[in-house]
Amino acid sequence: MKSLQFIGLEPKTFIEDLKSALIPELQKRLSKEFQPKQPTEYLTRSEVCQLLKIDLSTLHNWRNRGILEAYGIGNRVYFKRSEIENYIEQNKLNQLK
Structure with a gap:
């Protein structure tokens, strides 16, 4: 950030110098912290089975055991x-412990 010298400055000049020093820094910091949120993508049971290359009975088993969490609307079942x-990433087979 550039240094401000404000002794003997007009108030208007001081405000402009202050803005030119602070605003770019604030914009840079805010743009790092506030990224647009990606919408949640929900998958059907068949899409999950296709993605993981498993059959419906395996998915049902994993859901009952609490391995994968399911969400529902009416009689429809969805997975995030x-x-x-995240579950696959947390269960790497070659993780260093």
Whole structure:
């Protein structure tokens, strides 16, 4: 950030110098912290089975055991893609402990 010298400045000049020093820094910091949120992608049972290359009975078993969490509307069942990907990532076979 450039240094401000404000002794003997007009108030208007001081405000402009202050803005030119602060605004770019604030914009840079805010743009790092506030990224647009990606919408949640929900997958059907068949889409999950296709993604993981498993059959419906395996998916049903994993759901009952609490491995994958399901969401429903009416009689429809959905899974969050991000949760499936996170679960796979957390269960790497070659993790260093």
